[in-house]
Amino acid sequence: MSVDDYSENPFALSADDAAKLDAIEQALLDPSPRRIGRLDQWGLADTYEVHAEIAEYRQLSIAMADGTMIDASLSLPRNLAPGQTCPAILMPAPLNDLGHRAYLPMIPRWALGGYAVLAYSQRGLAKSTGEIHVAGPQDVADATEIVNSLIQIEGIDPERIGCxxxxxxxxxxxLAAANDLRIKAVVGTSAWTDLFASLYENGTRHLAAFEALVKLFKEERCSAEFKGIIQKIRGNIIDDEVRKFAGDRSPKNHLQAYNDRQVPILMTTAWHETIFSVPAVIDTFNDLTGPKSLLVQIGDHGNSELPGLLGLVSKPTEMAYRWMDHHLGGTAGDGAQPQFGVRSEYMHNLLSDLRHEDWQSYALPKKRFHLADAAAGERDGRMAEGTPHQGWTRSVKVAVHDTEAVVAPKLIQTGLAERAGLPHVYKTADIDRGLAAIWTTAPLPQAMRVQGELELRVTLTPQAPDATIVAYLMDCDPATGTANIITNAPCTVTNEEPGQATTVTFPLQPAHYVLRKGHQLQLIIDTHDQFYAGANRAPSSIDLTSPQGSESYLDIPLSTLS
Incomplete structure (x- = not known):
């Protein structure tokens, strides 16, 4: 596997979905019987016939103050009574070549709910001119100009605008809502809140995801500032300029603005999100004091809302319709009240639906599992509650290729298969124990659930000045020697003397996972995952130890499955 394997477009539409989207666009632009009739093969003709009766659709370009032309589409309710106004939804595009067209299948639902919709492609994206600034201050200023244009349209209620x-x-x-007082409610699916944490987790660059995003942006369309940041991240130069660039684009830095105005915010993410930091989203959610909701689902970035973006039903989009109805007064949803607090699915039950008032009531208390040496005749270490274990050493060689343990064989697609009930199967019994250290619990006496945040402490003694380890927690079936991944995280130690012991304590990605009776929890630590840019040098090795006073452990939010 190489970084190039990750850089294929993970958001590319199937041929059928692309044909359907083209047909939808033509039917919106020309709602003639012939155009609408083409949609009958997908069962959509009635939907777009109704839209043509209740709303008018057009595509337009919006000129920014600097002459940049923003490609957009607008759906407006027909036949508003004199003085009657409607709520409006502003929809900045996701990152793909479709730009604002990615939202076309959602427009009839908004229109049926009485909303005006203005969808647009941010500068440099799709058919919009200008350079890509990655949701920077220029993009935020553009959003304000676009809202200015929106409220000039007759019938738009300037007090009922959502994003x-x-x-x-x-x-x-x-970011637009933090800056513009006219935006009264926000929904962000597959959201980010801390761009730096998404690029640089526990001192380790998320290089594969970063390169995949750069490829989607198209580097030649990026601003000079962004091009400079790209080269710095590739060169592992994480300086104040990179931090400021990321900070300017991090919603978590606008908490006071959200809280002062009590902006209603709904965010969604995924347990195996490989693009943006899930812990950062949870931290921001916890720090919000206004109306808020968090949905966490099975899979990876963009997986769960995809059906909804294509005009079908998904939890994220259904929650979005209810959220906007509640706060803006439309009727796009099903009439149910929106979900406040935390809503989640657990792996791998797509039909699961748990609800909690807040993250504190959602997350289970942690149980501490101490890492111990292997028992006599066993090749893997033990992981158990009780007494801390010290004095052992397990050495792993620095690898130049992945072991069987990886974050995901493919960005996005692995998570999509997981949502379809086909999680990747890891043959952990086949892992070379010279390249990975493994600790395993005894078989579970009953079904258990992992629910919340996890934390690992271990002491590293690398032969080289810098060292990277990657930790994976697996659900292992001892009968087959295979496993499914529960969670993971990297950690990099830098600027240390060779041979110097350094104790690291770092979080793994939060998880919600149900384990069967008889299965085992299995912690794997190795030195290479193509998903991350490691700091290791080969040939060398890293000793993993558990010194007195800093004994190694893994804290897991674990309880019996009720």
């Missing part, structure tokens, strides 16, 4: 965005559009929506 909906997926992925790139989610970040743009959150």
């Amino acid at each position: 909906f965005g997926a992925s790139y559009g989610a970040g743009t929506s959150l």
